[in-house]
Amino acid sequence: MQWAGRKMTCPVGLNGANAFSVNPITRLRQGCTAVWTTPQTLHLQLDLIGAINLYTLDLTFSRDAATAEITQHEGAGLNNEKMTGRAIP
Secondary structure: OEEOOEEOOOOOEOOOOOEEEEOOOOOOEEEEEEEEOOOOEEEEEEEEHHHOEEEEEEEEEOOOOOEEEEEEEEOOOOOOEEEEEEOOO
16 A cells, blocks of 8 residues: 555554554554455454554455555544545456
């Protein structure tokens, strides 16, 4: 993903436990976990532990995985958005 114009990666714990790393922008610890809530929807949670921010993203993919709808919620409710996208060949 991109944040503040910089590419950012973080490991994701798909086993229900946070995978921890250091955020390259804030240089603080972060934890990320994800679970499949339906066959097409991945619920991802990014906890910026030291920056006191919590983001949840629901990524719902079309059956052919060519398009996706993403809803993003910030823990305080200040920044809730919906996006759509498509796969780049």
